[in-house]
Amino acid sequence: MMSCLHRFSRTLAATFFTLLSLGASAGVDIQHWTASTGARVFFVQASSLPILDVQIDFAAGGLYAPRELSGLAGLTHGLLDTGAGAMDEEQIAARLVDTGAQLSGSVDLDRASLRLRTLTSARERDDSLELLRTVLSEPSFPAPVLEREKSRSVSAIRDADTRPDAIGSRRFAAAMYPDHPYGVQPSVETVEKISRDDLVRFYRARYQAANATVAIIGDVTRADAAAIAERLTAALPKPVIDAKEALPAVQLPKAETIALDHPASQSHIFVGMPAVERGHPDYIPLLVGNYTLGGGGFVSRLMKEVREKRGYAYSVGSSFSPRKQAGPFQIGLQTKRNQANTALAVLNEVLTTFLAEGPSAIELSAAKKNLIDGMALGIDSNAKLLGYLSVIGFYGLPLNYLDAFPRKVEAVTREQVKAAFNRHVRPDHMVTVIVAGDPGS
Amino acid sequence: MKLLNILLASALIAVSPAPTWGNTPPTTDAATFETRLANGLKVIVKEDHRAPTAVHMVWYKNGSIDERDGLTGVAHVLEHLMFKGTRTTKPGEFNKRVAEAGGRDNAFTSSDYTAYFQIIPKRALPEMMRLEADRMRNLVFDPKEFAAEIKVVMEERRWRTEDNPEAKTYEAMEATAFMVHPYRRPVIGWMDDLQAMRWQDARDWYRQWYAPNNATVVIVGDVKHEQVFALAEKYYGVHKPMATQRTRILNEPPQVGTRRVTVKAPAKLPYLLMSWKVPTLREPEKDREPYALQMLAAVLDGHAAARLGRELVREARVAQSAGAGYDATVRGDSLFTLSGQPAEGRSVTELEAALREALGRIQTKGISEEELARVKVQAVAAQTYKRDSLMAQAMEIGGMEAVGFSWRDDQRMLEIFKSVTAAEVQAVANKYFGDDTLTVATLDPQPIDSQANPLLRRPALKH
Numbered sequence: 076m077m078s079c080l081h082r083f084s085r086t087l088a089a090t091f092f093t094l095l096s097l098g099a100s101a102g103v104d105i106q107h108w109t110a111s112t113g114a115r116v117f118f119v120q121a122s123s124l125p126i127l128d129v130q131i132d133f134a135a136g137g138l139y140a141p142r143e144l145s146g147l148a149g150l151t152h153g154l155l156d157t158g159a160g161a162m163d164e165e166q167i168a169a170r171l172v173d174t175g176a177q178l179s180g181s182v183d184l185d186r187a188s189l190r191l192r193t194l195t196s197a198r199e200r201d202d203s204l205e206l207l208r209t210v211l212s213e214p215s216f217p218a219p220v221l222e223r224e225k226s227r228s229v230s231a232i233r234d235a236d237t238r239p240d241a242i243g244s245r246r247f248a249a250a251m252y253p254d255h256p257y258g259v260q261p262s263v264e265t266v267e268k269i270s271r272d273d274l275v276r277f278y279r280a281r282y283q284a285a286n287a288t289v290a291i292i293g294d295v296t297r298a299d300a301a302a303i304a305e306r307l308t309a310a311l312p313k314p315v316i317d318a319k320e321a322l323p324a325v326q327l328p329k330a331e332t333i334a335l336d337h338p339a340s341q342s343h344i345f346v347g348m349p350a351v352e353r354g355h356p357d358y359i360p361l362l363v364g365n366y367t368l369g370g371g372g373f374v375s376r377l378m379k380e381v382r383e384k385r386g387y388a389y390s391v392g393s394s395f396s397p398r399k400q401a402g403p404f405q406i407g408l409q410t411k412r413n414q415a416n417t418a419l420a421v422l423n424e425v426l427t428t429f430l431a432e433g434p435s436a437i438e439l440s441a442a443k444k445n446l447i448d449g450m451a452l453g454i455d456s457n458a459k460l461l462g463y464l465s466v467i468g469f470y471g472l473p474l475n476y477l478d479a480f481p482r483k484v485e486a487v488t489r490e491q492v493k494a495a496f497n498r499h500v501r502p503d504h505m506v507t508v509i510v511a512g513d514p515g516s
Numbered sequence: 517m518k519l520l521n522i523l524l525a526s527a528l529i530a531v532s533p534a535p536t537w538g539n540t541p542p543t544t545d546a547a548t549f550e551t552r553l554a555n556g557l558k559v560i561v562k563e564d565h566r567a568p569t570a571v572h573m574v575w576y577k578n579g580s581i582d583e584r585d586g587l588t589g590v591a592h593v594l595e596h597l598m599f600k601g602t603r604t605t606k607p608g609e610f611n612k613r614v615a616e617a618g619g620r621d622n623a624f625t626s627s628d629y630t631a632y633f634q635i636i637p638k639r640a641l642p643e644m645m646r647l648e649a650d651r652m653r654n655l656v657f658d659p660k661e662f663a664a665e666i667k668v669v670m671e672e673r674r675w676r677t678e679d680n681p682e683a684k685t686y687e688a689m690e691a692t693a694f695m696v697h698p699y700r701r702p703v704i705g706w707m708d709d710l711q712a713m714r715w716q717d718a719r720d721w722y723r724q725w726y727a728p729n730n731a732t733v734v735i736v737g738d739v740k741h742e743q744v745f746a747l748a749e750k751y752y753g754v755h756k757p758m759a760t761q762r763t764r765i766l767n768e769p770p771q772v773g774t775r776r777v778t779v780k781a782p783a784k785l786p787y788l789l790m791s792w793k794v795p796t797l798r799e800p801e802k803d804r805e806p807y808a809l810q811m812l813a814a815v816l817d818g819h820a821a822a823r824l825g826r827e828l829v830r831e832a833r834v835a836q837s838a839g840a841g842y843d844a845t846v847r848g849d850s851l852f853t854l855s856g857q858p859a860e861g862r863s864v865t866e867l868e869a870a871l872r873e874a875l876g877r878i879q880t881k882g883i884s885e886e887e888l889a890r891v892k893v894q895a896v897a898a899q900t901y902k903r904d905s906l907m908a909q910a911m912e913i914g915g916m917e918a919v920g921f922s923w924r925d926d927q928r929m930l931e932i933f934k935s936v937t938a939a940e941v942q943a944v945a946n947k948y949f950g951d952d953t954l955t956v957a958t959l960d961p962q963p964i965d966s967q968a969n970p971l972l973r974r975p976a977l978k979h
Contacts, residue, residue, distance in 0.1 A: 123566050124903055164830065168821035172890050175897030178820070194897055223833055230836050230860040234784040237964045239679065337964055338782055341674040372620065373599070373611035383608060386667025389675050409675050441616055448618025451637050455567035456904045 103454060103477050105464065106297060112284035114308040117468040118300040119292045121457050125195045127293035128461045129204070131211065131307060132469045135187035135281035138256045138322065138399060144269050146228060146261030151216075151274045151281075152180060152187040153224060158215035167206065176203035178210075184257055185399045186469055187281070190461070195294045204303060211282070212310035216274045228266045239339045240409075243510040246333060247345040250506040251403055255325050257349075284308040288468035292457045325349045325401040327504040337511035342415035345508040346422060347405030350499040353397040353470035357495040359483045361395050361404075364492035366442035367434040368426070369393030369406060374441070380425050381408060387418040399470070404500050415512030430500060433493030447481045548913075548923065549741040551748075555757045556729025559748045560913055560923060561741040564906060570737025571906045572644045573633040574652070575914040577732075578725040580703040581627045581848050582763055587717055589705015592625040593669055594718045598632065599623075600661040602654040607661055610647055617643060627703055628847040629918035635907065638738045642747055645733075649751035652726055662715035670711070673704045681781035681959050689789045689853075689957035692777040697768035699848045727758035732917045736910040768793075768849055775955045780962050785836060786864045787959035790871060791851040794948045797844040800925050800932070806844035807933050808940040809852060809948070814891040815883050815941065816840035816854075816874065821890065824856075827874055834862050834870045847919050852948065864958055875949055882942035892934050899930065 106118045114131075140147040156178065157164040171178055176193040189211065193203040235241035245260050252258025289304045327349060351358050362370070369377035369392045381391040391408035406426065410418040434442065454460045454477070467476050547563040580591050601607040614621040619636035634644045677683045687702050694700035705713075733752065735744050771793055797806035817824045817840040828835040838856035854875070858867040902908045913923040 125900060126904060165821065165826060168826075169890070172819045172821045172894055175893045177897075177901070192901060194900060199897075223830070226833075226860045227829075227836055230785060237782050237784045237961070339679045341671065341679055371615060373608070374615045379608070382668055384664065386664040387671070389668055389672035410671060411674060441612075445615045445618055448616075448637055448640075449620070450618070451567060451569050452618070452620065452635055455569040455906065458904055 103460065105467070105474050105477075106300075107468075107474055108301070110284070110289070110301070110304045110308055112305065112308040112311070114284040114287040114289050114304060114311075115468055116300065116304040117288065117290045117464045118297060119460055119464060120295070120297065120300075121292050121460070122294045124457065125294055126192065126457060127195050127200060127295055128190070128192050128291070128457050129207070129293075129303065129307070130188055130190045130290045130461055130465045131207075132186045132188045132288045132290070132465050133282050134185065134286045134399075134469075135277070136183050136185040137259070138184050139281055140256070140277065142256060142259045143265060144273055145259045145265040147269050147273055147277050148187060149182045149261065150221070150224060150228065150266075150269060151277045152182045152189075154216050154220060154274060155180075155189070155214045156210045157220040157224075158217040160209045160213045160215075162209070163217070164220060167210065171203060171206050174199045174203040174206070176206075178203075178207065188465065192458075204306065208307050208310070211307060214278065216271055216278070218271050221269075221271055221274065225266055225269065228261065229263050232261060232263055232266065239337045239341070239343045239510040242335060242337065243343045243345050243508050246335060246510075247347070247405075247506065247508040250331055250333060250508065251328055251347060251349055252325065253328055255323055255400075257325070257398070257400070257402075279312040282311055283314055284311045285314060287311065288465065290461055290464040290468055292461050292464060322400065327501075328506055330503050330505050332507040333509070334512060334514070335508065335510045339511040340412060341409045342412045342512035343407075343409050343508075343510045344415065344419055344422070344512070345405060345407055346419075346426075346505060347403050348501065348504045348506055349401040350395055350404035351397050352399060352401050353466075354472055355397065357499060358395070358397055360487045360491040360495040361499060363439070363442050363446065363484055363487045364429075364434055364496055365393055365395055366446065367438040368429050371442065371445065376425050376429065377406065377408075377422065380421055381410075381418060385418075385421065387414060387421065391422075412511050413513045415509055416515070419507070419509065419512075426500075427502075430493075430496055430502075433489045433496070436489065439487070439489055439492070443484050443487070446484050450477075450480065549745075550923075551745050553728065553749060553753050555753065555755055556727075557748070557752050557755075558732045558917065559745060559752075560732065560734050560917070561739065561744045562734075562736040562909055562913065563739060563741060564736055564903075564909065565738045568638050568738050569636065569906065570638045570641050570735060570739055571633060571635050571910040572641060572648065573631055573734045573910050573914050574648050575629055575631045575732045575734065575918040576725055577629055577730050577918055577920075579626050579628045579630055579847075580701060580705075581698045581765060582725070583698065583701065583705075584763070585701070586709060587713070587721075588701045588709045589669065589673075589703070590713065590717050590721045591630055592704055593666065593710070593713060594721045595623050595625045595630050595632075596665050596669060597657070597662065597718050597722075598651055598655060600658065600665065601656050602650050603656060604650065604654065605647070607658070610651065613643065613647060614640075619644070625703055627699060629915075631914060631918070633907075633910070641735070641737075641739065641744070642751075645747050645751045648733075649755070652728065652731065652752070653755050655722055655726070657715050657719045657722075659715045662718065666710060666713060669704070670707065673707055673710065676704060677702065678707070681779070681783040681961070682787050684781055685779045685787050685789060685957050685959040688777045688779045689791055689955055690851075692775050692957065693771075693791050693793070693851060693955035694768055694849070696766045697849055698765060725760060727760060728752055728755045729757040730760050732914060734910050734914045734917070736906045736913070765848060771953045771955075774951045777955070777957045778960050779957065780960045782964045783959060783961035785857045785959075786867075786961055787855070787857050788864050788867050788871075789853055789855050789955075789957040790868065791853040791955045791957075792949050793953040794842065794850050794852040794944075796846055796848070796850040800921065800929055804932075804936075804940060805944050805947075806850075807929075807936050808944040809842050809850075810844055810933060811888070811891060811936045811941050812878070812945055813840045813842040813852065814895070815878070815887050818891055819894050823874060823887075824854075824871075828856065828867075828870050829859075832870060833859050834866055835859055838867075838871065845916070845919050845921065868956070875945060878942060878945045879949070883938050885938060888936070888938055888941075895930065895933065 137148045180189045191207045249258045291300045369375045381387045387410045388408040393406040396402040549561045617640035621634040623632040691700045824838040828838040836857040842852045854871045
């Protein structure tokens with residue numbers, strides 16, 4: 076948090092937070108409907124600033140790409156704005172910048188997202204939305220751009236494969252998800268195999284209105300929002316066949332410790348396993364419990380034992396990342412290489428104790444207080460609300476998720492936390508990866 | 517293109533993007549209020565009633581620029597120790613109170629200032645002000661807490677710099693470009709200095725700088741300024757002002773001749789930094805060149821259609837990434853930096869030539885009116901977007917104040933920035949980018965196989 080504030084490398088933060096997922100607040104009026112195109116729309120009217128934010132999410136993340144073509148989801152998404160309609164990438168970029176709008180996006184294992192932030196003055200709004208519509212509906216996937224971007228990807232992958240954190244997270248994912256797309260990351264081989272036909276095919280199969288959720292927040296009316304959603308999704312690829320292929324199930328890995336050599340001064344330690352999917356009833360007790368274990372910033376047990384008491388690490392924390400299918404629970408820290416095993420022992424002891432005892436009554440109450448009272452912070456800007464809106468929409472969470480959140484958190488008991496942790500965090504399935512640890516340290 | 521950056525897994529560290537000027541549209545100036553307590557503390561409140569939340573920040577006007585050789589990193593170490601308890605609060609209690617209030621807190625140290633903040637539900641503001649005012653004067657130094665925390669800071673240095681090849685290259689560039697000026701020293705400090713540091717060093721730093729007359733409190737959120745001023749008087753007003761003795765910022769002698777430095781580290785992609793000595797904004801109404809340099813940085817790398825991405829990454833394909841950065845509002849000396857990584861199969865030499873050519877085209881042909889207009893449109897829109905974030909607004913106010921400007925200057929600075937002409941941009945491009953004031957730093961990537969590369973076996977750290 077707060078890195079790169081002013082001048083490169085001249086600003087340091089005391090630490091960074093593991094942000095709690097979905098802690099938000101009551102009283103948000105989410106309007107929801109399905110567009111005639113089949114896209115699901117989620118809208119919040121916010122009139123105090125002349126800003127409109129639109130996010131469109133497709134079920135088009137890495138989960139849906141063949142493993143031998145890993146990288147396809149990212150390249151398809153990345154090439155959307157490099158040629159569309161009659162425009163080339165320079166025209167798209169220049170026209171968008173000229174409206175004052177900002178277009179951004181991201182791809183993860185589940186979702187491919189595009190996000191537009193624009194002023195609400197009529198011309199700027201209309202021009203930038205038209206650009207977004209064109210990019211979504213008429214991408215041309217220019218072959219020369221694909222070659223260039225494949226080359227850039229390959230270059231980035233080769234570089235990442237020299238970095239301890241990237242090496243570790245690649246191996247960690249593979250070990251946690253041995254036969255599942257969640258365990259696959261793009262490699263030089265898979266990226267080099269990807270062709271323009273693959274992009275076109277993936278685009279047609281995944282970027283359909285039926286696969287899309289549209290989240291809208293800003294100074295527009297519901298009628299405006301409805302028209303925007305219709306317009307953005309009207310010309311998306313039409314379903315040829317019902318493309319509901321079965322996704323492979325997540326299999327729990329066997330417990331395993333993997334040590335990888337690297338000359339870094341710090342070793343990077345990863346501990347975890349697949350845990351829960353979005354919407355799982357255990358997620359709330361896990362979230363509440365994890366606050367005490369390693370999610371609650373400076374006040375968590377991991378932070379106290381590893382950092383505050385012993386000075387072993389700058390950042391240490393744990394998190395649950397629910398996904399479409401069971402997403403990982405993970406703990407991570409970095410420590411100087413000759414104390415890797417000592418730090419890992421502390422980490423494991425904190426985890427074991429927590430699994431055996433759960434949080435104390437005082438810890439549980441502190442966690443609830445922070446999660447409930449802190450909800451307001453999670454939704455105090457349009458940008459933050461947009462994030463929640465899109466998660467609620469994409470994963471089909473109840474519309475009253477935010478309103479119900481405090482009540483659900485308040486109801487969690489120590490026994491529920493302990494039981495949920497012991498169901499989903501299991502030593503016999505726990506994977507450990509240590510990069511750059513001195514043997515016998 | 518912006519979307520494509522997401523795809524790249526490696527840490528592509530670009531030099532800080534082009535400046536977007538702090539300004540607030542006139543309508544919101546009416547919501548900003550300023551006062552100064554009798555003890556010299558400045559308090560600035562910006563009312564924003566969109567949500568029941570607030571940001572509370574305290575900015576101290578001292579950073580690593582004020583440090584001495586042998587004690588580098590002490591400003592940042594003290595920042596860590598500020599969470600370790602006062603006469604009336606235990607170590608860690610500050611964080612605990614913030615968390616119980618449903619808030620989040622942190623702090624950061626830069627070359628020019630040190631700042632602390634809490635993001636909170638608004639009802640917690642009085643308690644935050646009480647706690648923050650308390651640690652302004654009543655910090656307790658426990659040698660045991662120091663011993664653990666200095667290790668944390670060393671881990672931070674390993675994580676941030678030692679094992680980060682681009683950061684190491686940047687550190688080497690600054691240490692080379694500046695022989696005397698304090699920006700030659702990294703904010704986090706040299707490892708050797710961290711190893712030698714004693715708790716008394718941090719205590720002395722605290723005694724030297726932590727006083728109301730060296731601080732600015734910034735509060736943005738769903739608050740009433742009269743009430744906040746009263747709270748400030750109640751909590752911060754009790755402190756006496758203190759004579760803060762500013763050390764002289766050493767001046768860099770003129771550079772005459774290119775300097776080059778190479779850093780070897782485990783990586784695959786080389787990394788190149790080219791930094792020129794350029795003017796810093798001192799007098800917002802009189803100076804013109806800093807605004808023109810900002811415009812130059814923005815034309816090169818300020819938005820999705822800017823020149824470096826188009827010319828070097830997309831058209832010539834000589835760069836994997838390319839960027840430009842310039843910060844005009846600093847307490848010390850400014851650098852204008854071009855940076856990049858060569859594309860697959862291209863060399864650092866080719867990249868350096870391409871960056872020089874990009875600059876050369878502006879030197880000889882200038883920039884178009886269209887390019888100028890494009891930057892201005894984005895800068896104005898960004899001002900509106902910034903109003904969506906309490907933190908961004910508080911950062912803008914505090915950042916201006918901490919380096920010696922007023923938050924009121926923002927508006928004027930944007931107006932002047934918008935008045936920059938193409939001719940002025942061409943003029944600064946010709947005036948300040950000669951080889952004599954240039955420093956070039958290069959990352960020379962090494963294989964990670966330590967057998968193949970014995971140089972990479974690091975000597976054991978002393979600690």
